[in-house]
Amino acid sequence: MSLLEVENLRTYYFMKKGPVKAVDGVDFQVKEGQAMGLAGESGCGKTTVALSIMKILPSRGKITDGKILLKDLDIARISEKEMRKIRWKRISLVFQGAMNALDPLYSLGDQIEEAILTHKTELKRKEATSRTEELLELVGMERKRIKSYPHELSGGMRQRGLIAMALACNPELLIADEPGTALDVIVQAQVLSIIEDLRKKLNLAAILITHDLSIIADTCDKVAIMYAGKIVEYADVSDLFEEPLHPYTQGLIYAFPNIKSARTRMNSIPGSPPDLLDPPKGCRFHPRCTYAKTICKEQEPAVTKMRGKEHLVACHLYENI
Amino acid sequence: MSENNVIDVLKLKKWFPVRRGFFQALFSKKESFVRAVDDVSFDIKAKEVFGLAGESGSGKTTTGRLVLKIIDPTSGKVFFKGEDITKLSRKQMKRKQLRRKMQTVFQEPYESLNPRKTVMDIIAEGLRIQKVVNSEKEVEERVIKTLDDVKLVPPNEFLSRYPHELSGGQRQRVAVARTFILNPEFVVADEPISMLDVSIRAEILNLFLDLVEKFNVSILYITHDLATARHMCHRIAIMYLGKIMEMGTAEDIVYEPLHPYTKALISAVPVPDPKSRRTRLTIKGEIPSPINPPSGCRFHTRCPIAEEICRKEEPELINIGKEHYVACHKVK
Numbered sequence: 001m002s003l004l005e006v007e008n009l010r011t012y013y014f015m016k017k018g019p020v021k022a023v024d025g026v027d028f029q030v031k032e033g034q035a036m037g038l039a040g041e042s043g044c045g046k047t048t049v050a051l052s053i054m055k056i057l058p059s060r061g062k063i064t065d066g067k068i069l070l071k072d073l074d075i076a077r078i079s080e081k082e083m084r085k086i087r088w089k090r091i092s093l094v095f096q097g098a099m100n101a102l103d104p105l106y107s108l109g110d111q112i113e114e115a116i117l118t119h120k121t122e123l124k125r126k127e128a129t130s131r132t133e134e135l136l137e138l139v140g141m142e143r144k145r146i147k148s149y150p151h152e153l154s155g156g157m158r159q160r161g162l163i164a165m166a167l168a169c170n171p172e173l174l175i176a177d178e179p180g181t182a183l184d185v186i187v188q189a190q191v192l193s194i195i196e197d198l199r200k201k202l203n204l205a206a207i208l209i210t211h212d213l214s215i216i217a218d219t220c221d222k223v224a225i226m227y228a229g230k231i232v233e234y235a236d237v238s239d240l241f242e243e244p245l246h247p248y249t250q251g252l253i254y255a256f257p258n259i260k261s262a263r264t265r266m267n268s269i270p271g272s273p274p275d276l277l278d279p280p281k282g283c284r285f286h287p288r289c290t291y292a293k294t295i296c297k298e299q300e301p302a303v304t305k306m307r308g309k310e311h312l313v314a315c316h317l318y319e320n321i
Numbered sequence: 322m323s324e325n326n327v328i329d330v331l332k333l334k335k336w337f338p339v340r341r342g343f344f345q346a347l348f349s350k351k352e353s354f355v356r357a358v359d360d361v362s363f364d365i366k367a368k369e370v371f372g373l374a375g376e377s378g379s380g381k382t383t384t385g386r387l388v389l390k391i392i393d394p395t396s397g398k399v400f401f402k403g404e405d406i407t408k409l410s411r412k413q414m415k416r417k418q419l420r421r422k423m424q425t426v427f428q429e430p431y432e433s434l435n436p437r438k439t440v441m442d443i444i445a446e447g448l449r450i451q452k453v454v455n456s457e458k459e460v461e462e463r464v465i466k467t468l469d470d471v472k473l474v475p476p477n478e479f480l481s482r483y484p485h486e487l488s489g490g491q492r493q494r495v496a497v498a499r500t501f502i503l504n505p506e507f508v509v510a511d512e513p514i515s516m517l518d519v520s521i522r523a524e525i526l527n528l529f530l531d532l533v534e535k536f537n538v539s540i541l542y543i544t545h546d547l548a549t550a551r552h553m554c555h556r557i558a559i560m561y562l563g564k565i566m567e568m569g570t571a572e573d574i575v576y577e578p579l580h581p582y583t584k585a586l587i588s589a590v591p592v593p594d595p596k597s598r599r600t601r602l603t604i605k606g607e608i609p610s611p612i613n614p615p616s617g618c619r620f621h622t623r624c625p626i627a628e629e630i631c632r633k634e635e636p637e638l639i640n641i642g643k644e645h646y647v648a649c650h651k652v653k
Binding site: 041042154156157184185186187188189190192211212213214215217218237238241251252253255256257258259260263265266267268269272 | 376377519522523527546575588590596607
């Protein structure tokens with residue numbers, strides 16, 4: 001049974017010039033205890049998906065259509081008051097940019113305690129403090145760090161602190177937005193392996209948002225590739241890397257050098273992502289696609305299921321197979 | 322040192338003094354230093370791409386700035402084509418046109434371009450300052466030709482644009498253009514792709530490789546990303562806390578790493594293949610402070626195979642065959 005099911009989600013930002021279709025018809029599922037990677041270039045709507053699930057969109061952003069089912073509850077429809085019972089207790093978020101996500105004027109302990117006390121009003125301060133110490137130990141930090149201010153912590157420790165904060169109320173689903181970016185390779189590997197260990201220990205489902213496909217290959221079970229507000233491919237990690245189907249996915253995989261493979265010329269995806277105020281007609285990827293045909297310019301590709309597997313792709317190349 | 326080397330670096334050191342409080346300065350004689358670069362030697366051959374890799378705080382960027390003589394070393398020497406440039410005055414640097422011949426590409430294409438200047442002015446600035454051209458007409462010709470070289474085509478469309486009208490990849494191309502318009506012989510590229518999106522990284526790296534061929538330049542490529550370093554570089558040096566731990570051809574470093582730090586760095590690089598999930602990390606913790614670096618081998622505090630000798634004696638960088646050098650007591 002799926003823990004989270006996102007169906008035909010549309011989130012638009014209403015600007016003076018018109019709606020920016022940041023998320024435009026997105027479907028995916030995350031099962032209990034499963035990790036899904038959400039990948040794509042900057043500006044393709046990954047973070048908006050996360051903000052929509054948490055319902056913390058900026059004021060111009062609105063969920064205009066679709067369902068976000070957490071078990072059987074559609075959180076796209078519920079009121080803010082009800083959402084408060086779900087946020088952090090059932091779904092929590094590790095924010096992007098560990099360096100700036102903490103308040104420099106409060107100690108790490110204060111900030112984690114604040115998160116606990118806001119969501120679990122029945123707890124006393126002392127209980128919150130001891131819970132905070134437990135959490136710090138859980139993410140591999142010393143208890144005494146509870147008194148440290150963000151400037152006294154390195155990037156890796158701040159990221160651990162944010163993870164501890166996200167776990168404060170034992171959520172079922174953890175969304176991590178670019179957890180490894182801006183960290184050094186070794187520290188990044190440490191942070192990712194902490195997330196992986198905790199997932200196993202706490203049977204936590206996770207959505208990992210990143211632009212680095214190799215991180216997803218390393219840590220996730222499922223992967224969704226996003227382009228210009230749409231999911232173009234969704235599959236098991238092993239299937240996707242064995243046989244990437246969508247030309248965009250192929251581009252992303254081959255754009256990045258593999259340290260272990262032979263030295264070849266790298267391929268890039270020409271052009272840049274479209275303006276989401278006025279996305280291209282037909283398949284949104286067609287202006288950058290080497291396989292584009294006339295049909296791609298006119299008609300939006302339907303989602304095709306490949307060979308009985310759970311491998312979905314939205315591309316005209318595969319429609320009649 | 323050999324005739325063919327573009328850059329020779331000999332026992333280079335840069336210690337930054339740590340500012341102390343009034344009473345500390347009064348009562349304690351001991352001054353402390355940030356040993357950003359501590360006895361580093363290497364050379365870069367003609368048309369070679371030499372990689373300098375390591376974590377943040379390992380002294381990579383400081384080394385790059387020292388080589389360009391943007392800052393002066395505490396001790397040690399830098400030779401450019403056999404000539405010691407560490408003692409040269411600003412005037413001499415100018416007379417020998419060294420500033421033109423040694424150039425750099427910065428990390429951040431979003432902040433390294435002046436937002437109030439057009440692409441034309443940004444790229445032409447170096448030409449005008451170095452007075453390599455005689456007329457404004459020639460300036461424009463050169464700029465157009467260089468835009469063409471970095472594949473910002475058609476060039477005329479870009480000349481009067483401002484940086485905010487360009488995408489990240491285009492900005493970095495402008496940054497590359499303003500470096501290569503001066504026909505440099507040596508370029509320091511300090512993490513030129515770390516701020517770019519995955520899909521454009523390959524473009525910029527390929528552009529670099531093309532320009533190396535076309536302009537006969539040597540490059541010092543500074544990065545924390547070993548995967549791209551391997552694809553770009555002929556040789557790679559791994560730095561840790563201001564020292565070179567291992568140096569060798571890109572193939573040797575990636576396939577036969579000897580130093581435990583290099584091994585850890587390589588095992589930490591995620592591989593885009595779910596079948597070869599990363600082998601567990603071999604080192605813990607983070608890079609120590611360079612103010613009081615650990616005694617003996619600087620890596621011993623995080624090293625999984627450290628012994629008594631590693632805590633006491635500093636290992637030397639020794640040649641273990643061909644161009645492979647390593648500084649570790651445990652490697653024989």
